[in-house]
Amino acid sequence: MTASGRGWTVVMLAPSVGLLTVFVLIPMTLTIALSFYGWSSQTPFASARWIGFDNFKEILSVGSVGRDFRQAVGNTCIYAAASIVLILPLSVALGLLVHQSRLRCATALRTILFSTYMVPMVAVALVWSKLYSPTEGPINQVLGWLGIAPLPWLSRPDTALEALVILNVWQQLGYFTILAVAGLTQIPETILEAARIDGARNLGLFWHVTLPLLRRTLLFSGIIVTINAVQVFEPVAMITQGGPVGATNVVTYHIRRVGIERSEGGLGSAMAMILVIVLSAIVSLVFLAAGRRSEK
Amino acid sequence: MKKAPKRIAQCRLEVGRGVIKAVLYILVLGLSVAVAFPLAWMVLSSLKTPAETLRSPPVWYPASPSFEAYAKVSGIIDVQRSLLNSVAIASVTTAGILVTSLLAGYVFAKQSFFGKNLLFALMIATMFLPPIVTLIPLYRIIQTLRLDGSLAGVILPNLASAFGIFLMRQFIAGVPDELIEAARIDGASELRIVFQIVAPVVIPPLAALGLFAFVYHWNSYLWPLTVLQGNDGQYPIVLSLSRLLSYNRSAINTNLVMAGATLAVLPPLVLFGFLQRSFVRTIVNTGLIG
Numbered sequence A: 001m002t003a004s005g006r007g008w009t010v011v012m013l014a015p016s017v018g019l020l021t022v023f024v025l026i027p028m029t030l031t032i033a034l035s036f037y038g039w040s041s042q043t044p045f046a047s048a049r050w051i052g053f054d055n056f057k058e059i060l061s062v063g064s065v066g067r068d069f070r071q072a073v074g075n076t077c078i079y080a081a082a083s084i085v086l087i088l089p090l091s092v093a094l095g096l097l098v099h100q101s102r103l104r105c106a107t108a109l110r111t112i113l114f115s116t117y118m119v120p121m122v123a124v125a126l127v128w129s130k131l132y133s134p135t136e137g138p139i140n141q142v143l144g145w146l147g148i149a150p151l152p153w154l155s156r157p158d159t160a161l162e163a164l165v166i167l168n169v170w171q172q173l174g175y176f177t178i179l180a181v182a183g184l185t186q187i188p189e190t191i192l193e194a195a196r197i198d199g200a201r202n203l204g205l206f207w208h209v210t211l212p213l214l215r216r217t218l219l220f221s222g223i224i225v226t227i228n229a230v231q232v233f234e235p236v237a238m239i240t241q242g243g244p245v246g247a248t249n250v251v252t253y254h255i256r257r258v259g260i261e262r263s264e265g266g267l268g269s270a271m272a273m274i275l276v277i278v279l280s281a282i283v284s285l286v287f288l289a290a291g292r293r294s295e296k
Numbered sequence B: 001m002k003k004a005p006k007r008i009a010q011c012r013l014e015v016g017r018g019v020i021k022a023v024l025y026i027l028v029l030g031l032s033v034a035v036a037f038p039l040a041w042m043v044l045s046s047l048k049t050p051a052e053t054l055r056s057p058p059v060w061y062p063a064s065p066s067f068e069a070y071a072k073v074s075g076i077i078d079v080q081r082s083l084l085n086s087v088a089i090a091s092v093t094t095a096g097i098l099v100t101s102l103l104a105g106y107v108f109a110k111q112s113f114f115g116k117n118l119l120f121a122l123m124i125a126t127m128f129l130p131p132i133v134t135l136i137p138l139y140r141i142i143q144t145l146r147l148d149g150s151l152a153g154v155i156l157p158n159l160a161s162a163f164g165i166f167l168m169r170q171f172i173a174g175v176p177d178e179l180i181e182a183a184r185i186d187g188a189s190e191l192r193i194v195f196q197i198v199a200p201v202v203i204p205p206l207a208a209l210g211l212f213a214f215v216y217h218w219n220s221y222l223w224p225l226t227v228l229q230g231n232d233g234q235y236p237i238v239l240s241l242s243r244l245l246s247y248n249r250s251a252i253n254t255n256l257v258m259a260g261a262t263l264a265v266l267p268p269l270v271l272f273g274f275l276q277r278s279f280v281r282t283i284v285n286t287g288l289i290g
Helices: A002-036 A054-060 A066-099 A105-118 A123-133 A138-145 A157-186 A190-197 A202-213 A215-230 A234-240 A251-261 A265-295 B003-046 B050-054 B068-077 B079-110 B115-129 B130-142 B150-159 B161-173 B177-185 B190-201 B203-219 B224-230 B236-246 B253-285
Strands: none
Touching: A002 A265, A002 B079, A002 B115, A002 B130, A002 B150, A002 B161, A002 B190, A054 A066, A054 A123, A054 A265, A066 A105, A066 A157, A066 A215, A066 A251, A066 A265, A066 B003, A105 A123, A105 A157, A105 B003, A105 B253, A123 A234, A123 B236, A123 B253, A138 B203, A157 A215, A157 A234, A157 B003, A157 B253, A190 A202, A202 A215, A215 A265, A251 A265, A251 B130, A251 B224, A265 B130, B003 B253, B050 B253, B068 B079, B068 B236, B068 B253, B079 B115, B079 B150, B079 B161, B079 B190, B079 B203, B079 B236, B079 B253, B115 B161, B130 B150, B130 B224, B150 B224, B161 B203, B177 B190, B190 B203, B190 B236, B203 B253, B236 B253
């Protein structure tokens, strides 16, 4: 390439690389560094004091800091696991419905499903706080028609997190259904045809042929559901404030409360580091397990 | 002798198919209604009277729909200003992402230089980082730049997007090299090639990226909340909604809260309505999967 061509390469890359470096890579590096410092996030970086592993020790200790953080991690794990268990099978079922039924109204269902993904989480949280209302809400009313006793939903520790999971599933299902449809579209018709000639039918065809071929799609969906689950913030910040009694205290909400609202920047950074480590460990384990299975 | 059972079986199969089709229709219809229900409830509730929203069991349809709640909301939050702030944040950010992604996507797809793959991998890795991980130092950086409390502080860190770069690289890689080579021979500069030769070919993914970025930044809450804390003149509509929270405690103000939510939901939904075809097609084709 000519010298002027090289010049253009730099000019064209500079905005993206510069912005991502200053506003993602440098902050990431700072998070790693600050996790070893005592630092108030209201003061300049220069005022940070080296304290080694003290932040990590405090988080892993039996004290209230450690207890609250572990509760937030635990709640986030439950939230993520429950979201995966609900979203993946539903996305495949709905994907099959949209992809294979060849009904004209299936496209309408796809559009409606996906439209929920466009709605701001803040509005979703407000609307569902009304739907969940124990006395004036329609959900308990419908449950009543089915003969099910009214549930306390957001107001009780044992149901609040589940209520948030349902809200999450409602908002995200459309996106993952589209991914499932995309995965189904890529399965060659010839493979399905060959399996049919070999006598595979309905459930057997689905279980032994379609589902294994969807594995990569499901793996990708599972990872995205997990990463999204870590980010849940709005419904907690708006509706539950982490309560009742910490039942909906999740990591993003907790780290922000520690690092920004209480200005304990060093401690918050250490929590963020632990989150990154746990998250990467989970994702690599999933990939490793998936890789090993496909080798068989 | 043998023929009769076969015909019956076939007939059963036909009836069976008809029943299956009917069941599928009902299933799809039911699911559509169930999924659309929360948003329908939101709009219906915004048109109810306080007396109706207090009723238990709940009233589903307002007896005489009124827009009173919308007038009341404008008395509590500056709706016009909030919507304008949202438009400013979402559209400037989107424009930035489209330009930076197009340029970087072109370089990563069509040029070669030392360390390209490593740099690309480094940029793409940022895509999977949950925002909370960088939030605390990022907030301090914005404070140091004296941009906290301003729309510029909300917008600036988001003008480039790893997802956007990835998406554009995928699609620009499919643009024939001959097209670009011919333009180079004609003496077109690289910048001109990107905007006059490449961009027109990748309009559908650009439109999808634009919609995605606009909706994402219209809806985003965590970052604007952190940057704008307390400066409500600059609040986008989703942040202004949090000012309705004190009204959310009692069911008497449900219509008001739902009117506010409706105002925040409509713009991204309408935009989606216009662009949904190219959006869905792009997700199916991103190559992120399969």
